[in-house]
Amino acid sequence: MLVKRLQPMISHARRSYVGLMFQVMGRALQAISEVDEKTRNETRALPEGFLFEMQVMPNGPALIVEHTGDGLLYYHGDSAPRPVDLSIQFKHLTHAFLVLSFQEKTSVAFANDRMLVDGDVSLAVRMTRVLNRLESFILPKLVAQRAVKEYPANLHLPEKLMSAARIYLKVATNLVETVRA
Amino acid sequence: MTNKYYEFFCPVKVIAGKAALEHIPYELTGLAAKRPMIVTDKGVRAAGLLDPVIAACEESGLEIVAIYDDVPPDSSTTVVRDIAKVYRKEKCDSIIAVGGGSAIDTGKAVNILVSEGGDDIAKYSGAGILKHPLKPFFVVPTTAGTGSEVTSVAIISDEKKGVKLPFSSSFLLPNAAIIDPRMTLTLPPHITAATAMDAMTHATEAFTCMAKNPLSDAYATAAIKKVSHSLLQVMDNPKDEDGRLELAQASTMAGIAFSNSMVGLVHSLGHATGAICHLPHGLCMSLYLPYVLEFNLESIREPLGELLLYLEGPEVYSATPAARRAEASISAIRKLRDALYKRCELPRTLKETGKVLESQLDAIAEMALDDGSIMFNPREVTLEDARTVLRKAWA
Numbered sequence: 001m002l003v004k005r006l007q008p009m010i011s012h013a014r015r016s017y018v019g020l021m022f023q024v025m026g027r028a029l030q031a032i033s034e035v036d037e038k039t040r041n042e043t044r045a046l047p048e049g050f051l052f053e054m055q056v057m058p059n060g061p062a063l064i065v066e067h068t069g070d071g072l073l074y075y076h077g078d079s080a081p082r083p084v085d086l087s088i089q090f091k092h093l094t095h096a097f098l099v100l101s102f103q104e105k106t107s108v109a110f111a112n113d114r115m116l117v118d119g120d121v122s123l124a125v126r127m128t129r130v131l132n133r134l135e136s137f138i139l140p141k142l143v144a145q146r147a148v149k150e151y152p153a154n155l156h157l158p159e160k161l162m163s164a165a166r167i168y169l170k171v172a173t174n175l176v177e178t179v180r181a
Numbered sequence: 182m183t184n185k186y187y188e189f190f191c192p193v194k195v196i197a198g199k200a201a202l203e204h205i206p207y208e209l210t211g212l213a214a215k216r217p218m219i220v221t222d223k224g225v226r227a228a229g230l231l232d233p234v235i236a237a238c239e240e241s242g243l244e245i246v247a248i249y250d251d252v253p254p255d256s257s258t259t260v261v262r263d264i265a266k267v268y269r270k271e272k273c274d275s276i277i278a279v280g281g282g283s284a285i286d287t288g289k290a291v292n293i294l295v296s297e298g299g300d301d302i303a304k305y306s307g308a309g310i311l312k313h314p315l316k317p318f319f320v321v322p323t324t325a326g327t328g329s330e331v332t333s334v335a336i337i338s339d340e341k342k343g344v345k346l347p348f349s350s351s352f353l354l355p356n357a358a359i360i361d362p363r364m365t366l367t368l369p370p371h372i373t374a375a376t377a378m379d380a381m382t383h384a385t386e387a388f389t390c391m392a393k394n395p396l397s398d399a400y401a402t403a404a405i406k407k408v409s410h411s412l413l414q415v416m417d418n419p420k421d422e423d424g425r426l427e428l429a430q431a432s433t434m435a436g437i438a439f440s441n442s443m444v445g446l447v448h449s450l451g452h453a454t455g456a457i458c459h460l461p462h463g464l465c466m467s468l469y470l471p472y473v474l475e476f477n478l479e480s481i482r483e484p485l486g487e488l489l490l491y492l493e494g495p496e497v498y499s500a501t502p503a504a505r506r507a508e509a510s511i512s513a514i515r516k517l518r519d520a521l522y523k524r525c526e527l528p529r530t531l532k533e534t535g536k537v538l539e540s541q542l543d544a545i546a547e548m549a550l551d552d553g554s555i556m557f558n559p560r561e562v563t564l565e566d567a568r569t570v571l572r573k574a575w576a
Contacts, residue, residue: 110556111392111443112186116308121347122551132561150561 014097019061019078021100022054024171025134026063026075031170032134033073035163040071042130045123051076051084052127056096057116075174086119086127102139102146106131137163187394189441190351193331197360197430199422202233205277205319206241208357212317214275218247218268220288221279225323226250228367234279234321247271252280256287257338258346261302265294275317278355279364282327282462285320289335289353292318303339303346311350320355323364325428326376326463328383328436330358360433362426370416370525375463377415377428378521380435381408381514382447382466385474387438388488389481390445390557397442400434406491407431412517416524445558446549447473450570453548458537467518467527468534472574474511476566480559482507489513532576542571 032039046052046067055062064076064084090096095114098104106128109115117124132148136155145151196204209217217238221231226248235245249264268276268291276295278288293305296315305311320330335348368376384404387397411427418424450473451465460468474485486506490498492513501509521527531537546567549555555562 107391107556111390113188113392114186117553118308121553125551125553125556128556148561 011093014093015061018056018093018096018100022061022063022078023175025054025131026065026077027171027174028134028138028167029063029065029130030073030075030174031167032130032137032163033071034170035166036133036137039130039133042071042126042133043067043073044071045126047085050086050123051080051082052123053080053084053087054089055087056090056093060090060093060096084119086117086123088124088127089116089118090114091116099147102143105147105149107149134167136160138167187392187396187442189394189396191331191354191437191441192351193354194357195331195360195433196357197433198426199362201359201361202237202321202363203240205234205321205359206238206243208319209243209275209317212275212356214317215243216246216271216273217243217275217277217317217319218249218264218271218273219245219277219279220252220264220291221248221250221284222252222254222281223250225280225284228323230323230364230367231279233361233363234277245277246273252284252287254283255338256283256290257340258302259340261287261290261294261337262300264291265300268295275319277319277321279321279323281322281324282329285322285327285329286335286337288318288320289355290337290348292316292353293348302337306346306348308347308349310348311352313352315352318355319357319359321359321361321364322429322432324368324372324376325365325425325432326379328380328432328439330355330360331433331436332440334440358433360426360429362422362429365425365429366420366422368419370419371527372463373415373419373428374412374521374525374527375461375467376432377408377412377463378467378470378518378527379463380404380428380432381412381517382451382470383435383439383444384408384431385470385488385514386444386447387435387442389474389477389484389559390443391559392442392557393484394442397438401438401442402488402491404431404435404438405488407434409492409513409517413520413524416521443557444554445473446476446555446560446562446567446570448554449549449552449558449562450545450567450574452552452554453545454531454537456548457541457544458534460534460536464528464534467521468529468531469570469574471511471514471518472570474514475573476570477558477560478507478511485510492517530576531571531574539575542568542575546571 048069050067053064062078064080065073068074099109135147136144276288278285292315322330333351333353337346384401388401407427408431411424415424447469450469454465489506489510518529528534
């Protein structure tokens, strides 16, 4: 009975959490493309002006980033300026929550059919590598191990801390600028 | 409770065994189809494999209205459009694809055009674009390996743009797959070997990769048992109808398994090698399988160990300590490859193919890293990992 009464609140909280995580991830994607050469090596292969979206079906929270050239990503928020080129869509808010709360790895979510890819699959694989690298940088190792298939063996603490600090600083700056605007 | 979740779907009616072709007229009538068109290639026709299909239909008073027998090995949008034109001109109402992967994929693509309308197949490329059931579609495989008769995907080349268009929809699945041993009886030894190893790889990867599930496991293990038991028998006695049927069923079962649980790094490397070096798919699968299993070993020790039962039988399985079964499974696959090399010189290394240059390995590794199947490999694969596997597979 109590669970039934709390259900709308739980659902609202999950939606807010997923929306917030998308905002952080979108800004962090932009930031990592500015601070990490290996990420830029991955994203340089994307066509210039390429729009990438992660979204919860049917009209749930979303994040959209654009490749603006030379591997740099730009976070557009939750609405795209034109039709996106590649979309990774969670079938349900619950599935997005499982992944974004690190209860289910991204790779496991793919294997469990929680997500659909609309667009070039090879570019989706590339963007997944970028997301994995981002999570390995910005999450504590114990949490990152729950998010990625394999925590990179060659990612050592000094590099992780330095990169994470620069990414978080850029995310915070971007958030403040957005609020001011 | 764990987060374990899976999906399994296979609505294809499998019609298998002696005189299976003779069921086609009855099955078509059941779908109100009276004017079927056959889509095939020149090799199938030259081998006389269409004759029993046509005879089976004519004996039941069902006329094959049109036959298109010019499907190339890599089918294209132009071919699909041409076949659709013939279909419409002859007022056909159903399609029977007779052949290997290319003829079957072409049949699927033609079915999209004749059901949805228009001449531009590229419009329907992608996942989940189709929203309605298509025309009655039957598949008669003439190789025992691809499993295309039970998969919901098709790949067609767009010649003008120089890209391969993927089509994915459950509506692409045929209404029926007809598995008749007569259709694979004349397969040459090296194709028999390569396609059977393709099925073996589908089943092994389905059983060891990330999207494995209890239902696909059942199909995968049954397929491995059939290939292990019958492949060398058929290689020694190509006219063995029972053995041929076992391999054909194994291919279909492996197809059902991998289309529901996906595949991994063997396929990523195989797709890249096929694209760069133009090696046949089945050969690539046979070539990479043991090296990838060794790479994945510590992530798949338990399921790979279980496969020993189906690869070598209960005596060897029970005599092998549990801790050694995974390695013994890899050895069994290597032993099978050696036996095939002895019988038909099916290459076991990239060097043995004579068609791959060592300088191409880096390009293969880079392309493999972007292949969709790599997502389902149980271990994360870096560029250096892919290079290492390729170097081991070189010689």
